[in-house]
Structures are given as C-alpha cells and as structure tokens.
Amino acid sequence: xxxxxxxxxxxxxxxGPKVATxxxxxxxxxxxxxxxxxxxxxxxxVSAKTxxxxxxxxxxxxxxxxxxxxxxxxxxTETLGLIIADITNPTYFEIVRGAQTIxxxxxxxxxxxxxxxxxNTELKTAQRMLASVDGLILAGSRMDxxxxxxxxxxxxxxxxxxxxxxxxxxxxxxxxxVAEAIRHLAGNGHKKVAFVAGHPGSWMSAHRWxxxxxxxxxxxxxxxxxxxxxxxxxxxxxxxxxxxxxxxxAILAYNDLLAIGLLQELQAGGVSVPDDIxxxxxxxxxxxxxxxxxxxxxxxxxxxxxxxxxTRLLDLLNSSQATSVTLQMETELLLRGSSGxxxxxx
Amino acid sequence: xxxxxxxxxxxxxxxGPKVATxxxxxxxxxxxxxxxxxxxxxxxxVSAKTxxxxxxxxxxxxxxxxxxxxxxxxxxTETLGLIIADITNPTYFEIVRGAQTIxxxxxxxxxxxxxxxxxNTELKTAQRMLASVDGLILAGSRMDxxxxxxxxxxxxxxxxxxxxxxxxxxxxxxxxxVAEAIRHLAGNGHKKVAFVAGHPGSWMSAHRWxxxxxxxxxxxxxxxxxxxxxxxxxxxxxxxxxxxxxxxxAILAYNDLLAIGLLQELQAGGVSVPDDIxxxxxxxxxxxxxxxxxxxxxxxxxxxxxxxxxTRLLDLLNSSQATSVTLQMETELLLRGSSGxxxxxx
DNA sequence: TTGTAGGCGTTATCAG
DNA sequence: CTGATAACGCCTACAA
Numbered sequence: 001x002x003x004x005x006x007x008x009x010x011x012x013x014x015x016g017p018k019v020a021t022x023x024x025x026x027x028x029x030x031x032x033x034x035x036x037x038x039x040x041x042x043x044x045x046v047s048a049k050t051x052x053x054x055x056x057x058x059x060x061x062x063x064x065x066x067x068x069x070x071x072x073x074x075x076x077t078e079t080l081g082l083i084i085a086d087i088t089n090p091t092y093f094e095i096v097r098g099a100q101t102i103x104x105x106x107x108x109x110x111x112x113x114x115x116x117x118x119x120n121t122e123l124k125t126a127q128r129m130l131a132s133v134d135g136l137i138l139a140g141s142r143m144d145x146x147x148x149x150x151x152x153x154x155x156x157x158x159x160x161x162x163x164x165x166x167x168x169x170x171x172x173x174x175x176x177x178v179a180e181a182i183r184h185l186a187g188n189g190h191k192k193v194a195f196v197a198g199h200p201g202s203w204m205s206a207h208r209w210x211x212x213x214x215x216x217x218x219x220x221x222x223x224x225x226x227x228x229x230x231x232x233x234x235x236x237x238x239x240x241x242x243x244x245x246x247x248x249x250a251i252l253a254y255n256d257l258l259a260i261g262l263l264q265e266l267q268a269g270g271v272s273v274p275d276d277i278x279x280x281x282x283x284x285x286x287x288x289x290x291x292x293x294x295x296x297x298x299x300x301x302x303x304x305x306x307x308x309x310x311t312r313l314l315d316l317l318n319s320s321q322a323t324s325v326t327l328q329m330e331t332e333l334l335l336r337g338s339s340g341x342x343x344x345x346x
Numbered sequence: 347x348x349x350x351x352x353x354x355x356x357x358x359x360x361x362g363p364k365v366a367t368x369x370x371x372x373x374x375x376x377x378x379x380x381x382x383x384x385x386x387x388x389x390x391x392v393s394a395k396t397x398x399x400x401x402x403x404x405x406x407x408x409x410x411x412x413x414x415x416x417x418x419x420x421x422x423t424e425t426l427g428l429i430i431a432d433i434t435n436p437t438y439f440e441i442v443r444g445a446q447t448i449x450x451x452x453x454x455x456x457x458x459x460x461x462x463x464x465x466n467t468e469l470k471t472a473q474r475m476l477a478s479v480d481g482l483i484l485a486g487s488r489m490d491x492x493x494x495x496x497x498x499x500x501x502x503x504x505x506x507x508x509x510x511x512x513x514x515x516x517x518x519x520x521x522x523x524v525a526e527a528i529r530h531l532a533g534n535g536h537k538k539v540a541f542v543a544g545h546p547g548s549w550m551s552a553h554r555w556x557x558x559x560x561x562x563x564x565x566x567x568x569x570x571x572x573x574x575x576x577x578x579x580x581x582x583x584x585x586x587x588x589x590x591x592x593x594x595x596a597i598l599a600y601n602d603l604l605a606i607g608l609l610q611e612l613q614a615g616g617v618s619v620p621d622d623i624x625x626x627x628x629x630x631x632x633x634x635x636x637x638x639x640x641x642x643x644x645x646x647x648x649x650x651x652x653x654x655x656x657t658r659l660l661d662l663l664n665s666s667q668a669t670s671v672t673l674q675m676e677t678e679l680l681l682r683g684s685s686g687x688x689x690x691x692x
Numbered sequence: 693t694t695g696t697a698g699g700c701g702t703t704a705t706c707a708g
Numbered sequence: 709c710t711g712a713t714a715a716c717g718c719c720t721a722c723a724a
Binding site: 377378379380381384391392393396415417418419420421 | 709710711712713715716717718
Binding site: 019067079101111131292 | 446
C-alpha cells in the first residue's frame with residue numbers, strides 16, 4: 001500500500017498531494033506570487049525579510065520550481081543535448097562523462113541520445129532536441145557539413161571529433177601524437193607501417209590517415225592503407241591476415257578496439273607482439289591497458305574534449321560570442337608494451 | 347557571417363525566424379489553433395481533409411511541437427531520468443546504453459545524472475529531476491530504503507542493482523552464477539577461496555558476499571572476506587598482498603575491475619594465473635576479455651537490466667499497474683582463462 | 693521593494 | 709468535427 005489511489009484508478013496520474021507552486025508559497029508567506037518568483041529567479045531584488053519568509057514557506061512546502069513552466073516564458077531550458085554516433089562504442093563514454101560532469105556542475109541538465117550511426121536519425125534527433133534544449137553537442141556526427149551548419153544557426157552547437165567550418169569544434173590534435181608515434185617507430189628501425197582504417201565515412205579516420213601519411217613522409221617511412229570492415233575488436237581480427245600480408249612491421253590502427261582485436265588475433269596465430277610486429281592504437285580507450293602487452297596508443301583526450309565542448313557551449317550560451325574557432329586538444333603517444341624494435345626479418 | 351544578428355546583439359537569444367507555433371500553422375491552414383493541436387495530439391479526431399491541410403502547413407513551416415509547452419497542461423514530459431552512482435565506473439555504461447536504447451525507441455527522452463556516490467547529492471538530483479521527468483531509474487543507489495520508497499510515491503520509480511521492498515527492482519540473480527563459479531572451483535580442487543569485497547556501503551557487494559558464503563557452505567569450501575579500499579583496478583592492486591597472505595587458492599573479486607587489478611599485480615609479482623591462483627570477477631565488464639589470460643567472470647546482464655528497468659518503468663507509466671515485484675535477471679559463469687585447477691602447493 | 697496584468701505554446705472543456 | 713476560452717506554472721514589464 002505504497003500509493004493508495006483515493007478515487008478512481010485513473011490512467012497514470014499520481015494521486016499524491018499536488019506539488020506546490022509559487023502561488024502556494026506566496027499564500028503561506030503572505031506575499032504576491034510574483035515576489036516569490038523574483039525571490040527565486042533574481043536573488044537580491046527582494047527585501048531580506050520577505051526573502052526569509054518565502055524561503056521558509058518554500059521549504060516547508062518543499063517547493064521546487066517547475067522547469068517546464070519556467071522554460072516557457074524565458075525560452076531557456078537549462079538543458080544541454082548530447083548526440084553521439086553509437087552508444088555501443090566505448091570511445092564515446094569518456095565524452096559523455098566529461099559532458100555530464102560539466103553540465104551538472106554548472107546547473108544544467110544533460111539529455112543523451114544516439115544516432116545509431118545514421119545521418120538521418122541523427123538529424124531527426126537533433127531537430128527534436130532543438131526544441132527542448134539550449135544548446136547541442138554532436139560527437140562523431142555523420143551529417144553533412146551544410147546540415148550541421150544549418151543546425152548551428154538555430155541553437156548554439158559544438159561539434160566533437162570533427163571539423164566543420166563556421167561551427168565551433170573540439171578535436172584532438174592528432175598531428176603531435178602521430179608524429180611521436182611515427183618517430184618512435186622510425187627510431188626502432190621500422191621501414192613500413194600499415195594504417196588500418198575505420199569506417200569509410202568517418203571524418204576522424206580520414207583525418208588520422210592524413211596525419212599518418214605526412215608523418216611517414218617526413219620520417220621517410222613507407223605506409224600502406226588497409227581497409228577494415230568495422231572499427232571493433234572483431235573488425236581487427238578480420239584484417240589481421242591482410243595486415244600481415246602487407247609486409248609491414250608496424251601497425252597503426254584507427255582505434256584501440258581494432259588494435260586490440262589485431263593484437264589478439266596475431267598472438268593467437270603465433271605472432272609475437274612486439275617482437276614480430278609492433279601495434280599502436282588510438283584513443284587510450286578504457287581497458288587498453290588490460291592487454292598483455294599493454295597497448296601503445298596515441299591518447300585522445302576524449303574526456304577533456306567532452307569537458308571542453310561543454311564548457312565552450314555554456315560560454316556560448318551566456319555571452320553570444322560567435323567564436324567558431326576549432327579547439328585542438330593535444331594528443332600524445334602513450335608508450336606501453338605493444339610496440340618496439342622492428343623484427344630483423346631474414 | 348553564419349548568423350548575422352539583425353538588430354542589437356542581445357544576451358543570448360537567437361535572432362533567427364521565431365520558431366513556428368500552432369497559431370502559425372492554424373493561420374496558414376485556415377483552421378483554429380485548437381484543431382491543429384488535436385491533429386497532432388490525437389490523430390483520428392480530426393477530419394482527413396483538414397488533417398491534410400494542417401500536415402502540409404506544418405511541414406512547410408517546419409513546425410515542431412514545443413515539448414515544454416506541451417508538458418505544462420498535461421503534466422507529462424515524455425522524459426525519463428536515470429541517476430547513476432558514478433559516471434566514472436564503466437559498469438554503469440551498459441545500463442545507460444540499455445536505458446537510452448529503450449527510451450528513444452519508445453519516443454522518450456533520457457536525461458542522465460550522476461550522484462557521485464553521495465546519498466545526499468543523489469537525493470537532491472532526484473528531487474530536481476522529479477519535477478521534469480515522468481519516471482526515474484536509480485542505478486546503484488546509495489540512499490536509504492525509506493527515502494527511495496518515499497520518492498517512489500511521487501513518481502514511478504525503478505531501482506537497478508539493489509532491492510527495496512515496495513519498489514519495483516531489477517537485479518541480477520547472482521545465486522546461479524555464483525553457484526556455478528564455486529562449483530567450478532570446488533571441482534578443480536580448490537579448498538579455500540577469498541572474496542574481495544567492494545565499497546562497504548554497497549548493497550551489491552554485501553549481496554554477492556552472501557551468495558558466495560552460501561555457495562561455499564553448500565560446496566564445503568572455506569571462504570574468507572578481504573576488504574578493499576575501492577572497487578577499481580588500483581583497489582585490486584592494493585589488496586593483492588593481503589589476498590595472497592590469506593592462503594586462498596582462488597579469488598572471487600566483487601567486480602571485474604578489482605579482479606583485473608589483482609591479476610595484473612599478482613602477475614607482476616611473479617604469481618602465475620591460473621596456475622598458482624585462480625581469479626574470478628563479476629560483471630563481464632567491457633574489456634574483461636582483453637587480459638591474458640582472459641578473465642573468468644560471473645556475467646551480470648547490466649545491459650539487459652537497463653533495458654528491463656526502462657521497459658518496466660514505461661509500462662508503469664501507461665498502465666498504473668502497481669506491481670512492485672523484483673525482477674531477477676539471470677547471471678552465469680563465463681569460463682575464460684583466469685581460473686583453473688588448484689595449485690598443488692607443497 | 694512589491695503588486696498587477698499579460699503572455700509563453702499547448703491541451704482540455706465546453707459549446708456549436 | 710471544429711471553434712472559443714480557460715487553465716498549466718512561471719516570468720516580466722509596468723505601475724504603485
């Protein structure tokens with residue numbers, strides 16, 4: 001008998017004592033509702049005495065402002081939206097974490113949605129969200145640049161892990177990390193490295209491949225491009241054979257998941273890592289240090305990207321500074337056990 | 347010149363063409379606003395012809411109902427709240443994933459918040475959320491049973507990973523998985539197992555310890571309880587020494603993180619797993635198969651718990667069936683490489 | 693400093 | 709089936 005419905009067993013409305021409104025508080029405090037409103041929305045614009053009365057009445061009634069009702073006149077919902085490409089991909093967890101932390105720290109509510117890797121559902125989700133959110137964060141968006149730009153003209157919008165001109169972006173600066181990685185490989189006698197790509201439509205994958213190419217050129221290393229079916233451990237397992245056939249002595253995988261799959265499959269096939277082949281991943285994903293050897297990886301500060309993007313968005317919200325600059329978060333090589341000297345094949 | 351403000355550079359309001367309302371649609375379709383409202387909220391209660399007109403007008407104006415405005419008269423926000431104990435703990439991600447998937451599939455929005463392991467902030471968060479949400483999901487709650495019960499009397503509420511009488515709960519049924527694990531150990535000649543506990547206040551940790559005790563009793567195994575500072579890999583590393591000193595030949599760790607930390611620390615210390623000591627974790631956490639040997643673990647169907655809890659909540663929402671039964675999701679032993687025959691110590 | 697009145701976008705209750 | 713009109717809970721000029 002936790003909740004005994006008094007009258008008729010209605011649809012789904014709670015019977016409970018109707019939640020208090022400013023009217024109830026006003027009546028109890030003996031003031032006008034608008035005064036109560038002020039007391040809550042602009043502290044200081046009400047006398048200390050009445051503020052006290054209101055405060056007291058409010059707490060005995062356990063009054064809480066109704067965010068919906070508040071959002072109507074103001075247009076501000078105190079809510080941020082985060083759309084990620086794939087909830088299934090642990091890469092995004094760090095971003096969610098960062099965004100949620102900052103949001104709640106600044107008194108905002110975070111609503112989460114995923115686009116299931118579909119540009120279409122992503123757009124629909126974004127449009128629905130637009131109506132109930134003050135600003136939007138897109139992580140790993142699959143939508144066209146023009147669509148994103150258009151969206152950003154309606155509500156403040158920040159993009160993570162991708163660059164769109166005219167829209168504030170937060171991306172990891174892969175150049176530094178990749179350069180370190182390639183230098184590390186070159187210094188260990190490697191001559192040929194294979195880049196195992198991710199999803200063909202992924203902006204980030206292309207971006208990383210570019211960085212790898214220029215770094216290799218600079219270090220006079222040969223690099224080959226290997227396609228993969230999907231950016232998961234299974235995807236990694238699937239391409240192990242192809243990578244081996246390429247003749248490369250070192251692998252740069254598009255992400256850690258691929259790298260780990262590769263590592264496991266190669267080890268299972270009797271290939272020793274890093275003695276026979278070196279493997280380097282991307283992201284420093286949760287669990288990438290669980291492997292033996294632990295995975296060398298180019299750390300993408302995803303968490304900090306989430307934090308930075310959210311901070312950025314909130315700043316945009318209360319300053320209207322139209323700075324659509326791309327923020328680069330530094331990446332770095334995390335040297336662990338899966339990479340080392342090139343095999344002296346003979 | 348992405349968004350040229352026409353007039354004055356206001357605070358933070360978007361200058362853009364004010365978003366369309368039912369009034370705009372009504373005018374364009376030549377009907378009354380209330381008819382437009384009907385057309386959207388109760389399809390069928392409007393003639394096919396006018397419905398068409400409205401549909402057309404709405405789409406050319408790209409009208410989207412304002413959720414806030416809609417929530418005001420109805421009291422329904424089409425939004426679900428999920429509060430998790432610690433965003434930092436990957437365990438909860440599966441739950442988030444499940445909840446988000448179901449929510450959006452049923453047209454609901456999911457808002458996410460964390461309690462930072464504090465009963466106090468959890469309560470505050472819950473209360474704030476209560477105002478803007480149709481129902482609440484608590485995962486790994488730290489609040490008192492009475493508080494949760496009280497909360498559940500205001501809005502439909504489902505608890506994950508914990509049992510509270512009078513409140514619908516979804517918990518993994520550890521009994522089965524633990525029994526399998528202990529039988530597995532007993533069958534391999536183990537005589538003494540150590541249970542490495544998690545956070546002292548954790549309901550789940552106590553619950554698992556109970557299960558381990560009864561299973562051990564049933565299989566006539568000795569079991570010892572080892573405290574740990576925190577349920578992380580580092581926490582695992584910290585207790586490695588103590589566990590070794592206990593003389594147990596097998597370890598059941600409260601969760602996979604602890605187990606992995608233990609595994610790494612023991613291996614680093616020259617202890618062979620599973621030859622010298624067997625390790626079994628809980629949860630089948632993401633990455634628990636990255637280790638060498640891969641971690642044997644009692645799989646908690648966290649994702650399915652999230653799904654079940656959300657489904658449950660939604661059912662509660664539109665049926666007012668006051669079923670406060672506890673739903674048990676079956677666990678099972680996932681036999682991988684970290685457990686095996688007891689060391690023949692001599 | 694505080695009260696008055698009108699409006700935010702929708703739904704709901706009546707008539708017609 | 710459709711059109712007025714009053715809520716919903718709160719904010720905000722404007723006036724006192």
